[in-house]
Amino acid sequence: MDAQLVAFTGVAAGMVAMPGADFTVVVRNALVSRRDGVACAVGVAGGLLVHTALAVAGLAAVLVAVPALFRTVQLLGGAYLLHLGCRALRSALRPATRKGPEPEPGGPTATAARGIGRSLRRGFLTNALNPKAPVLFLSLLPQFVPADQQPLPRTLLLATVVVVLALLWFPAVALLVDGLGRWLRRPGAVRAVEAVSGTALTVLGVVLLTGPVAAATV
Template identity: 30%
Template sequence: MDIDNILAFIAVTTLLVISPGPNGLLITKTVPILGRKAGFANIAGFVAAFYIHGTLSIFGISLLLIQSAQAFFIFKLVGAAYLILVGVKTLINNFKSEPVNQPSVVHDRKKTVSFYGSFIEGFLTNVLNPKVSMFYLAAFPQFISVDQSPVSAYLLVASHALVNVVWFSLMIVMLSKVKSISNTARFKKWLNSVTGVVFIGFGAKLALLKNN
Protein backbone atom coordinates (compact mmCIF):
# COMPACT_ATOMS: atom_id res chain seq x y z
CA MET A 1 0.00 0.00 0.00
CA ASP A 2 1.38 3.39 -0.97
CA ILE A 3 1.44 6.50 1.19
CA ASP A 4 -1.15 8.25 -1.00
CA ASN A 5 -3.79 5.65 -0.16
CA ILE A 6 -3.02 5.86 3.53
CA LEU A 7 -3.24 9.68 3.49
CA ALA A 8 -6.51 9.54 1.57
CA PHE A 9 -7.91 7.05 4.10
CA ILE A 10 -6.78 9.27 6.99
CA ALA A 11 -8.51 12.25 5.37
CA VAL A 12 -11.79 10.33 5.07
CA THR A 13 -11.46 8.90 8.55
CA THR A 14 -10.77 12.30 10.08
CA LEU A 15 -14.01 13.68 8.71
CA LEU A 16 -15.91 10.76 10.23
CA VAL A 17 -14.14 10.95 13.59
CA ILE A 18 -14.69 14.67 14.15
CA SER A 19 -18.38 14.45 13.26
CA PRO A 20 -20.74 14.21 16.26
CA GLY A 21 -21.26 10.66 17.48
CA PRO A 22 -21.37 8.35 20.51
CA ASN A 23 -17.58 8.40 21.02
CA GLY A 24 -17.34 12.17 21.36
CA LEU A 25 -20.38 12.19 23.60
CA LEU A 26 -18.89 9.48 25.81
CA ILE A 27 -15.65 11.45 26.20
CA THR A 28 -17.62 14.60 27.00
CA LYS A 29 -19.52 12.71 29.69
CA THR A 30 -16.55 10.89 31.17
CA VAL A 31 -13.85 13.55 31.58
CA PRO A 32 -15.72 16.17 33.64
CA ILE A 33 -17.09 13.52 36.00
CA LEU A 34 -14.38 10.84 36.25
CA GLY A 35 -11.29 12.72 35.09
CA ARG A 36 -8.66 12.67 32.37
CA LYS A 37 -7.42 9.10 32.96
CA ALA A 38 -10.93 7.72 32.55
CA GLY A 39 -11.19 9.62 29.26
CA PHE A 40 -8.03 7.97 27.97
CA ALA A 41 -9.47 4.63 29.12
CA ASN A 42 -12.45 5.37 26.85
CA ILE A 43 -10.05 5.90 23.95
CA ALA A 44 -8.26 2.63 24.70
CA GLY A 45 -11.65 0.91 24.52
CA PHE A 46 -12.33 2.55 21.14
CA VAL A 47 -9.03 1.29 19.73
CA ALA A 48 -9.51 -2.27 21.01
CA ALA A 49 -12.93 -2.39 19.35
CA PHE A 50 -11.53 -1.07 16.05
CA TYR A 51 -9.03 -3.92 15.87
CA ILE A 52 -11.75 -6.47 16.51
CA HIS A 53 -13.96 -4.98 13.78
CA GLY A 54 -10.95 -4.74 11.48
CA THR A 55 -10.03 -8.37 12.06
CA LEU A 56 -13.59 -9.54 11.47
CA SER A 57 -13.74 -7.52 8.25
CA ILE A 58 -10.38 -8.86 7.02
CA PHE A 59 -11.52 -12.46 7.47
CA GLY A 60 -14.97 -11.83 6.01
CA ILE A 61 -16.98 -12.50 9.15
CA SER A 62 -18.45 -9.00 9.18
CA LEU A 63 -19.50 -9.44 5.55
CA LEU A 64 -21.47 -12.56 6.47
CA LEU A 65 -23.06 -10.62 9.33
CA ILE A 66 -24.05 -7.72 7.10
CA GLN A 67 -25.41 -10.04 4.40
CA SER A 68 -27.54 -11.98 6.87
CA ALA A 69 -30.64 -9.89 7.56
CA GLN A 70 -31.47 -11.79 10.75
CA ALA A 71 -27.93 -11.64 12.15
CA PHE A 72 -27.63 -7.95 11.29
CA PHE A 73 -30.99 -7.26 12.94
CA ILE A 74 -29.94 -8.99 16.17
CA PHE A 75 -26.51 -7.33 16.23
CA LYS A 76 -28.08 -3.95 15.52
CA LEU A 77 -30.63 -4.34 18.31
CA VAL A 78 -27.95 -5.39 20.82
CA GLY A 79 -25.90 -2.30 19.97
CA ALA A 80 -28.96 -0.04 20.11
CA ALA A 81 -30.04 -1.56 23.43
CA TYR A 82 -26.60 -0.92 24.90
CA LEU A 83 -26.60 2.76 23.87
CA ILE A 84 -30.10 3.22 25.24
CA LEU A 85 -29.06 1.45 28.46
CA VAL A 86 -26.11 3.84 28.85
CA GLY A 87 -28.46 6.78 28.34
CA VAL A 88 -31.03 5.52 30.85
CA LYS A 89 -28.32 4.66 33.38
CA THR A 90 -26.85 8.16 33.03
CA LEU A 91 -30.24 9.76 33.62
CA ILE A 92 -30.89 7.56 36.66
CA ASN A 93 -27.46 8.33 38.15
CA ASN A 94 -28.16 12.00 37.62
CA PHE A 95 -30.76 11.87 40.36
CA LYS A 96 -28.52 10.08 42.83
CA SER A 97 -26.57 12.18 45.30
CA GLU A 98 -22.94 11.34 46.06
CA PRO A 99 -21.69 11.19 49.66
CA VAL A 100 -19.69 14.24 50.65
CA ASN A 101 -16.91 12.48 52.53
CA GLN A 102 -15.36 9.16 51.61
CA PRO A 103 -12.25 7.42 52.96
CA SER A 104 -9.21 7.69 50.68
CA VAL A 105 -9.09 3.91 50.22
CA VAL A 106 -12.65 3.88 48.90
CA HIS A 107 -11.84 6.88 46.71
CA ASP A 108 -8.79 5.13 45.19
CA ARG A 109 -10.80 1.98 44.63
CA LYS A 110 -13.51 3.99 42.93
CA LYS A 111 -10.92 5.56 40.61
CA THR A 112 -9.62 2.10 39.65
CA VAL A 113 -13.13 0.82 38.99
CA SER A 114 -13.96 3.94 36.95
CA PHE A 115 -10.82 3.41 34.83
CA TYR A 116 -11.77 -0.15 33.86
CA GLY A 117 -15.42 0.82 33.60
CA SER A 118 -14.54 3.62 31.19
CA PHE A 119 -12.50 1.21 29.07
CA ILE A 120 -15.43 -1.21 28.90
CA GLU A 121 -17.81 1.63 28.02
CA GLY A 122 -15.57 2.79 25.19
CA PHE A 123 -15.10 -0.78 23.99
CA LEU A 124 -18.77 -1.77 24.02
CA THR A 125 -19.90 1.51 22.47
CA ASN A 126 -17.85 0.60 19.38
CA VAL A 127 -17.72 -3.20 19.27
CA LEU A 128 -21.54 -3.37 19.37
CA ASN A 129 -21.89 -0.74 16.65
CA PRO A 130 -22.46 -2.36 13.24
CA LYS A 131 -21.66 0.98 11.58
CA VAL A 132 -17.98 0.40 12.37
CA SER A 133 -18.00 -2.95 10.57
CA MET A 134 -19.85 -1.38 7.65
CA PHE A 135 -17.24 1.37 7.50
CA TYR A 136 -14.35 -1.10 7.28
CA LEU A 137 -16.14 -3.30 4.76
CA ALA A 138 -16.76 -0.25 2.57
CA ALA A 139 -13.30 1.27 3.07
CA PHE A 140 -11.02 -1.72 2.59
CA PRO A 141 -11.89 -2.35 -1.09
CA GLN A 142 -11.45 1.37 -1.85
CA PHE A 143 -7.92 1.63 -0.48
CA ILE A 144 -6.39 -1.85 -0.79
CA SER A 145 -6.49 -4.45 -3.55
CA VAL A 146 -7.52 -8.08 -3.07
CA ASP A 147 -4.01 -9.35 -3.77
CA GLN A 148 -2.47 -7.36 -0.90
CA SER A 149 -1.73 -8.98 2.45
CA PRO A 150 -3.90 -8.49 5.55
CA VAL A 151 -1.09 -6.31 6.91
CA SER A 152 -2.25 -3.57 4.53
CA ALA A 153 -5.72 -3.68 6.04
CA TYR A 154 -4.29 -3.47 9.54
CA LEU A 155 -2.41 -0.34 8.46
CA LEU A 156 -5.80 1.22 7.77
CA VAL A 157 -7.12 0.10 11.15
CA ALA A 158 -4.02 1.57 12.81
CA SER A 159 -4.54 4.84 10.93
CA HIS A 160 -8.16 4.96 12.04
CA ALA A 161 -7.10 4.29 15.63
CA LEU A 162 -4.41 7.00 15.46
CA VAL A 163 -6.87 9.62 14.24
CA ASN A 164 -9.19 8.72 17.11
CA VAL A 165 -6.39 8.90 19.67
CA VAL A 166 -5.24 12.32 18.45
CA TRP A 167 -8.70 13.86 18.14
CA PHE A 168 -10.15 12.60 21.40
CA SER A 169 -6.91 13.28 23.31
CA LEU A 170 -7.24 16.91 22.22
CA MET A 171 -10.83 16.83 23.40
CA ILE A 172 -9.76 15.45 26.78
CA VAL A 173 -7.15 18.20 27.18
CA MET A 174 -9.72 20.84 26.26
CA LEU A 175 -12.27 19.47 28.72
CA SER A 176 -9.59 19.35 31.43
CA LYS A 177 -8.88 23.05 30.85
CA VAL A 178 -12.44 23.95 31.78
CA LYS A 179 -12.41 21.69 34.84
CA SER A 180 -13.35 24.56 37.16
CA ILE A 181 -16.62 24.93 35.27
CA SER A 182 -17.26 21.24 34.70
CA ASN A 183 -16.75 20.37 38.37
CA THR A 184 -19.82 22.31 39.48
CA ALA A 185 -22.81 20.21 40.51
CA ARG A 186 -25.13 22.18 38.23
CA PHE A 187 -22.96 21.55 35.17
CA LYS A 188 -22.67 17.83 35.95
CA LYS A 189 -26.44 17.49 36.27
CA TRP A 190 -26.96 19.37 33.02
CA LEU A 191 -24.30 17.28 31.26
CA ASN A 192 -25.73 13.99 32.51
CA SER A 193 -29.22 15.00 31.41
CA VAL A 194 -28.07 15.95 27.90
CA THR A 195 -25.81 12.90 27.62
CA GLY A 196 -28.54 10.50 28.71
CA VAL A 197 -31.07 11.87 26.24
CA VAL A 198 -28.59 11.97 23.33
CA PHE A 199 -27.36 8.41 24.00
CA ILE A 200 -30.97 7.22 23.92
CA GLY A 201 -31.34 9.12 20.64
CA PHE A 202 -28.25 7.43 19.17
CA GLY A 203 -29.61 4.06 20.27
CA ALA A 204 -32.97 4.72 18.64
CA LYS A 205 -31.24 5.86 15.46
CA LEU A 206 -29.12 2.69 15.38
CA ALA A 207 -32.23 0.55 15.93
CA LEU A 208 -33.73 2.08 12.79
CA LEU A 209 -30.56 1.51 10.75
CA LYS A 210 -31.24 -0.44 7.57
CA ASN A 211 -29.03 -3.19 6.18
CA ASN A 212 -28.41 -1.82 2.68
Protein backbone atom coordinates (compact mmCIF):
# COMPACT_ATOMS: atom_id res chain seq x y z
CA MET A 1 0.00 0.00 0.00
CA ASP A 2 1.20 3.49 -0.88
CA ALA A 3 1.11 5.14 2.54
CA GLN A 4 1.99 8.57 1.16
CA LEU A 5 -0.82 8.41 -1.38
CA VAL A 6 -3.29 7.42 1.32
CA ALA A 7 -2.09 10.27 3.52
CA PHE A 8 -2.35 12.73 0.65
CA THR A 9 -5.88 11.57 -0.13
CA GLY A 10 -6.89 12.28 3.46
CA VAL A 11 -5.28 15.73 3.42
CA ALA A 12 -6.80 16.55 0.03
CA ALA A 13 -10.24 15.38 1.14
CA GLY A 14 -10.13 17.71 4.12
CA MET A 15 -8.92 20.54 1.92
CA VAL A 16 -11.70 20.02 -0.64
CA ALA A 17 -14.44 19.65 1.99
CA MET A 18 -13.39 22.72 3.97
CA PRO A 19 -16.22 25.31 3.81
CA GLY A 20 -15.35 28.37 1.77
CA ALA A 21 -16.32 30.26 -1.34
CA ASP A 22 -16.63 27.06 -3.43
CA PHE A 23 -18.99 25.46 -0.92
CA THR A 24 -21.03 28.64 -0.67
CA VAL A 25 -21.61 29.09 -4.40
CA VAL A 26 -22.50 25.41 -4.84
CA VAL A 27 -25.11 25.62 -2.08
CA ARG A 28 -26.54 28.83 -3.49
CA ASN A 29 -26.83 27.42 -7.01
CA ALA A 30 -28.26 24.12 -5.75
CA LEU A 31 -31.14 26.08 -4.22
CA VAL A 32 -32.06 27.19 -7.74
CA SER A 33 -32.22 23.61 -9.05
CA ARG A 34 -30.38 20.30 -8.91
CA ARG A 35 -28.97 20.87 -12.39
CA ASP A 36 -27.63 24.30 -11.47
CA GLY A 37 -26.04 22.95 -8.30
CA VAL A 38 -24.34 20.04 -10.06
CA ALA A 39 -23.21 22.31 -12.91
CA CYS A 40 -21.67 24.71 -10.40
CA ALA A 41 -19.97 21.78 -8.65
CA VAL A 42 -18.47 20.59 -11.93
CA GLY A 43 -17.28 24.15 -12.55
CA VAL A 44 -15.48 24.17 -9.19
CA ALA A 45 -13.77 20.91 -10.13
CA GLY A 46 -12.77 22.51 -13.42
CA GLY A 47 -11.15 25.36 -11.52
CA LEU A 48 -9.23 22.87 -9.39
CA LEU A 49 -8.10 21.16 -12.58
CA VAL A 50 -6.61 24.47 -13.72
CA HIS A 51 -4.77 24.96 -10.42
CA THR A 52 -3.41 21.42 -10.32
CA ALA A 53 -2.32 21.69 -13.96
CA LEU A 54 -0.49 24.92 -13.15
CA ALA A 55 1.24 23.26 -10.22
CA VAL A 56 2.25 20.28 -12.37
CA ALA A 57 3.59 22.60 -15.07
CA GLY A 58 5.44 24.72 -12.54
CA LEU A 59 3.57 27.86 -13.56
CA ALA A 60 2.28 28.33 -10.04
CA ALA A 61 5.86 29.07 -9.03
CA VAL A 62 5.88 31.97 -11.48
CA LEU A 63 2.65 33.30 -9.97
CA VAL A 64 4.22 33.20 -6.51
CA ALA A 65 7.49 34.73 -7.67
CA VAL A 66 5.86 37.72 -9.38
CA PRO A 67 3.97 39.76 -6.74
CA ALA A 68 2.26 41.99 -9.34
CA LEU A 69 0.83 38.96 -11.13
CA PHE A 70 -0.29 37.40 -7.87
CA ARG A 71 -1.93 40.66 -6.82
CA THR A 72 -3.76 40.88 -10.14
CA VAL A 73 -5.28 37.43 -9.63
CA GLN A 74 -6.06 38.37 -6.04
CA LEU A 75 -7.93 41.51 -7.12
CA LEU A 76 -9.85 39.68 -9.83
CA GLY A 77 -10.87 36.95 -7.40
CA GLY A 78 -11.88 39.46 -4.74
CA ALA A 79 -13.92 41.51 -7.19
CA TYR A 80 -15.73 38.43 -8.46
CA LEU A 81 -16.56 37.15 -4.97
CA LEU A 82 -17.73 40.64 -3.99
CA HIS A 83 -19.96 40.70 -7.06
CA LEU A 84 -21.52 37.35 -6.15
CA GLY A 85 -21.92 38.40 -2.52
CA CYS A 86 -23.69 41.65 -3.41
CA ARG A 87 -26.03 39.77 -5.76
CA ALA A 88 -26.90 37.32 -2.99
CA LEU A 89 -27.50 40.09 -0.44
CA ARG A 90 -29.66 42.00 -2.90
CA SER A 91 -31.67 38.84 -3.52
CA ALA A 92 -32.09 38.32 0.25
CA LEU A 93 -33.42 41.87 0.65
CA ARG A 94 -35.74 41.71 -2.35
CA PRO A 95 -39.45 41.70 -1.43
CA ALA A 96 -41.08 38.30 -1.83
CA THR A 97 -43.34 37.94 -4.83
CA ARG A 98 -45.53 35.19 -6.22
CA LYS A 99 -45.20 36.41 -9.74
CA GLY A 100 -43.55 33.82 -11.97
CA PRO A 101 -40.47 34.60 -13.99
CA GLU A 102 -40.84 36.25 -17.35
CA PRO A 103 -40.63 33.79 -20.25
CA GLU A 104 -37.29 33.99 -22.01
CA PRO A 105 -36.66 33.68 -25.77
CA GLY A 106 -35.98 30.15 -26.95
CA GLY A 107 -38.35 28.39 -24.55
CA PRO A 108 -37.64 26.42 -21.36
CA THR A 109 -34.88 24.29 -22.91
CA ALA A 110 -32.83 27.31 -23.92
CA THR A 111 -33.47 28.94 -20.55
CA ALA A 112 -32.32 25.82 -18.69
CA ALA A 113 -29.20 25.59 -20.85
CA ARG A 114 -28.33 29.22 -20.13
CA GLY A 115 -28.88 28.64 -16.40
CA ILE A 116 -26.62 25.58 -16.38
CA GLY A 117 -23.94 27.44 -18.32
CA ARG A 118 -24.13 30.36 -15.90
CA SER A 119 -23.83 28.05 -12.88
CA LEU A 120 -20.93 26.18 -14.47
CA ARG A 121 -19.17 29.49 -15.11
CA ARG A 122 -19.76 30.70 -11.55
CA GLY A 123 -18.26 27.57 -10.04
CA PHE A 124 -15.27 27.66 -12.36
CA LEU A 125 -14.47 31.34 -11.86
CA THR A 126 -14.96 31.18 -8.09
CA ASN A 127 -12.30 28.50 -7.82
CA ALA A 128 -10.01 29.51 -10.69
CA LEU A 129 -9.70 33.10 -9.40
CA ASN A 130 -8.75 32.00 -5.89
CA PRO A 131 -5.10 33.14 -5.59
CA LYS A 132 -4.41 30.93 -2.58
CA ALA A 133 -5.06 27.70 -4.49
CA PRO A 134 -1.92 27.64 -6.69
CA VAL A 135 0.25 28.48 -3.68
CA LEU A 136 -1.38 25.69 -1.69
CA PHE A 137 -0.89 23.12 -4.42
CA LEU A 138 2.67 24.25 -5.11
CA SER A 139 3.59 23.76 -1.46
CA LEU A 140 1.50 20.60 -0.88
CA LEU A 141 2.07 18.35 -3.89
CA PRO A 142 5.91 18.07 -3.68
CA GLN A 143 5.68 16.85 -0.08
CA PHE A 144 4.00 13.65 -1.28
CA VAL A 145 6.42 12.83 -4.10
CA PRO A 146 8.82 10.08 -2.93
CA ALA A 147 12.48 10.64 -3.72
CA ASP A 148 12.67 7.38 -5.69
CA GLN A 149 9.84 8.29 -8.10
CA GLN A 150 9.66 10.55 -11.13
CA PRO A 151 8.09 13.88 -10.06
CA LEU A 152 5.87 14.44 -13.11
CA PRO A 153 3.86 11.15 -13.13
CA ARG A 154 3.50 11.29 -9.36
CA THR A 155 2.34 14.91 -9.37
CA LEU A 156 -0.15 14.12 -12.12
CA LEU A 157 -1.53 11.29 -9.98
CA LEU A 158 -1.88 13.57 -6.95
CA ALA A 159 -3.54 16.25 -9.06
CA THR A 160 -5.99 13.66 -10.38
CA VAL A 161 -6.86 12.63 -6.82
CA VAL A 162 -7.75 16.25 -5.94
CA VAL A 163 -9.99 16.69 -8.99
CA VAL A 164 -11.74 13.34 -8.43
CA LEU A 165 -12.40 14.22 -4.79
CA ALA A 166 -13.90 17.53 -5.90
CA LEU A 167 -16.09 15.74 -8.45
CA LEU A 168 -17.37 13.50 -5.66
CA TRP A 169 -17.77 16.07 -2.89
CA PHE A 170 -19.30 19.14 -4.52
CA PRO A 171 -21.99 17.31 -6.56
CA ALA A 172 -22.84 15.42 -3.35
CA VAL A 173 -23.31 18.76 -1.59
CA ALA A 174 -25.52 19.97 -4.44
CA LEU A 175 -27.64 16.80 -4.32
CA LEU A 176 -27.96 17.04 -0.53
CA VAL A 177 -29.12 20.65 -0.73
CA ASP A 178 -31.55 19.72 -3.49
CA GLY A 179 -32.84 16.82 -1.38
CA LEU A 180 -33.51 19.25 1.46
CA GLY A 181 -35.13 21.65 -0.99
CA ARG A 182 -38.57 21.19 0.51
CA TRP A 183 -37.38 23.09 3.57
CA LEU A 184 -34.52 25.14 2.16
CA ARG A 185 -36.62 26.60 -0.67
CA ARG A 186 -39.21 28.09 1.67
CA PRO A 187 -39.17 31.89 1.36
CA GLY A 188 -37.75 32.41 4.85
CA ALA A 189 -35.08 29.75 4.42
CA VAL A 190 -34.11 31.08 0.99
CA ARG A 191 -33.68 34.57 2.42
CA ALA A 192 -31.57 33.21 5.26
CA VAL A 193 -29.33 31.20 2.94
CA GLU A 194 -28.94 34.14 0.57
CA ALA A 195 -28.10 36.44 3.48
CA VAL A 196 -25.53 34.04 4.98
CA SER A 197 -23.95 33.13 1.66
CA GLY A 198 -23.95 36.75 0.50
CA THR A 199 -22.28 37.88 3.71
CA ALA A 200 -19.66 35.12 3.47
CA LEU A 201 -18.84 35.85 -0.16
CA THR A 202 -18.73 39.59 0.47
CA VAL A 203 -16.35 39.18 3.41
CA LEU A 204 -14.10 36.84 1.41
CA GLY A 205 -14.11 39.30 -1.48
CA VAL A 206 -13.20 42.24 0.75
CA VAL A 207 -10.40 40.23 2.38
CA LEU A 208 -8.90 39.48 -1.02
CA LEU A 209 -9.28 43.06 -2.22
CA THR A 210 -7.78 44.66 0.87
CA GLY A 211 -5.33 42.00 2.03
CA PRO A 212 -1.61 42.35 1.25
CA VAL A 213 0.07 39.85 -1.04
CA ALA A 214 2.08 38.42 1.84
CA ALA A 215 -1.08 37.61 3.81
CA ALA A 216 -2.59 35.84 0.83
CA THR A 217 0.38 33.52 0.48
CA VAL A 218 0.16 32.10 3.97
